[in-house]
Amino acid sequence: MSIRGIGLCVAAAALLPAADLATQKPTFTETIAPIVYRNCVTCHRPGEAAPFSLITYEDVKKRGAIIAAVTKSRYMPPWHAAHDYGEFADERRLSDPQIASIAAWVSQGMPQGDPAKMPKLPQFPEGWHLGTPDLVLEMPAAFGLPASGPDIYRNFVIPTHLAEDKWVRAVEFRPSARKVVHHALFAYVDGGALAKIDGADGRPGFGGMGSIGVSPGRGSSGSLGGWAVGATPVFLAQGLALPLPKGSDFVLQMHFHLTGKPETEKSVVGIYFADHAPERRLVAVQVPALFGFGAGIDVPAGEKNYTVEDSLTLPVDTIAYAASAHAHYVAKEMKATATLPDGTTQPLLWIPDWDFNWQDRYTYKAAVALPKGTRIDVRLRYDNSAENPRNPSTPPKRVQWGEQSFDEMGSVTVQMVAAHQEDEAALQQMVAQRTRAAIAKGVQDGTARRYQAQQAARPGAGQ
Ligand code: HEC
CATH class of the missing domain: 2.60.120.310 (Copper type II, ascorbate-dependent monooxygenase, N-terminal domain)
Structure with missing residues (x-):
């Protein structure tokens, strides 16, 4: 586990009124269970992705110290977009007072409290998060x-x-x-x-x-x-x-x-x-295009601070709904920013500490209007040094574009629609043109050849 603690707990305590802190006597049933049920059990229950359940008093008490540590460092609940860079729906995040309550509870010996006050476990519909599928x-x-x-x-x-x-x-x-x-x-x-x-x-x-x-x-x-x-x-x-x-x-x-x-x-x-066809086509605008196939990604062994930058200017008025990022293990940071024609900037997505295991899609709380002429700048940073704990190669090896986890790729994708019906084709054409350009570049710089050789070498590649 990598705990990236930055003393948030102390900061959180400072935010609480002094009286609250002095008198805070959190119990499991009244204080902690509601926090855990709301923020943890979606994953920490039987059959889900997390390695253990956090349902009963015993479940949580047994792991009290590590829970205090991973909530303090904000390693849990997992959420990798920077908190104040774009506003996202359903952000998984504990408040500072919640983190402080967990810390106080653990330091006070994790009292159970009145069992009668125990909240009801949220109901999770038969395995499907979104209800019964069609x-x-x-x-x-x-x-x-x-x-x-x-x-x-x-x-x-x-x-x-x-x-x-x-x-x-x-x-x-x-x-x-x-x-x-x-x-x-x-x-x-x-x-x-x-x-x-x-x-x-x-x-x-x-x-x-x-x-x-x-x-x-x-x-x-x-x-x-x-x-x-x-x-x-x-x-x-x-x-x-x-x-x-x-x-x-x-x-x-x-x-x-x-x-x-x-x-x-x-x-x-x-x-x-859906009941009917949507009014607009959702378009995935990738920067750089094709997961960086044509971006010339070539990270020397040991290089701590290798960056790839790409930009595009939107040809029409658009509305952005969500952003996501993709890269492999050596990638460290990804940041996408829009600069509107009037010069104002709009944060799109910043993943300050990229973790391959958490490739979420981040949906904006409110759709973001990006008018014609908006420039989207993306910067990807790779750390191919031995100090990157996620580096799959020891000692580090030169890393180029490829589909194995030990290769790299990288891009930020913004999901958007053309704001006006008549602009749909222009937006789609821009994406198609960028894809063609990325392929042409990858053919030119040898990425395509390496990719084909990798494909042919894989047993059962099929084609
Ligand atoms: C979206 C799913 C998800 C949510 C929500 C979530 N967890 Fe986790 N948790 C995981 C997964 C998956 C792992 C194992 C992989 C890892 O450590 O990244 C994990 C690991 C942990 C670990 C073990 C860390 C270690 O390395 O030993 C602790 C402790 C933990 N979670 C506590 C919590 C707490 C407390 C909450 C709520 C405040 C929470 N988690 C919310 C998915 C989740």
Whole structure:
């Protein structure tokens, strides 16, 4: 564990009225359980991502000291966007007084208090965070994973059998072997489009990460979002939805990082539909494009402060709904800022201490208007020194763009729509043009060649 304590507890105590502090006698049932039930048990309960439950007095008492430490350092609840850089919905964050109460409770011997005052455990609907899905899809066959080896990228094709076109408001992903699944991308393709390669190597699905998410192709296809460790599924903002045409196959592209123990994965996916088509298409604007494929990422071994910068200027008035970041282990910091035509700046996303395991999507509390001419600047910083505790290589090795966890990539993605119907095409064209330019650059600087060689070398790559 990396606890990044910065004396927040002392600061928190200073914020409390002195009288409160002197008299504060927190008990589990009255003070601590409400905090934990509200902020921790979504993950810390049986069957969820966290390694232990925090439900009973005993559960919490047993880990009192570490709970005080990880809340003080704000390592828990996990939330990696800087608190005051953009305003996000559902921010996972304890208040300073809550942190101080936990600290006081632990230092006072963790009294239980009156059992009659114990709050009710929140009700979690049968496994699904978002309620009963409209469509539940399951991988047709389980996929066996070895105990060790390089990371595996595998695509699984699940027929939807949809008789009519649908619009997707959310996809909820439930992996069966949570410890090995690092992230998943969702997409659709024309029904049967992948039949030739699906299972061609004698195992369910097919290898590679290139076929969805990176290059669309294969008739009609499109992204349906993604999931990463610790991410909580959410609905798209009001009125937004992604297309899922009738007869499509759903494609689940998963990234497995092996754990030292054989595992079996058979994911289930819940899909939530909108009643009607959205007024505007949601466009993913990536800076740099294609996860930095054309950004020339080449981090020397030992380099502590390698930066990649990219900018774009919006060709039309837009409205931004959410931002997310993606990179691997050597990335340290990602920051996206918009500068409006009037010179004012608008924070979009700042992840000061990037952690590969927490690739959340950050939805703005209120949609952000970014008018035509707004410049979006993104700065990515990588630390490839031995002092970076997340560096996968000891000693550090030169790191270039690639899909293995030991390679790097990086970008910030802003989900937006054109503010005016007539501008939709211009916004989409900008994204397509940036993608083409990134591919051309990656071809020129050898990234494409390295990528293809990696693909060919992987057993069961399929294509
Ligand atoms: C979004 C899911 C999520 C929420 C919410 C959450 N946790 Fe965690 N927690 C995890 C996961 C996953 C781990 C294990 C991986 C890790 O340490 O990052 C973890 C680990 C921990 C650990 C062990 C740290 C260590 O390294 O030994 C403690 C203690 C903890 N959480 C306490 C809490 C407390 C207290 C809260 C609420 C204030 C909370 N967590 C909220 C997901 C969550």
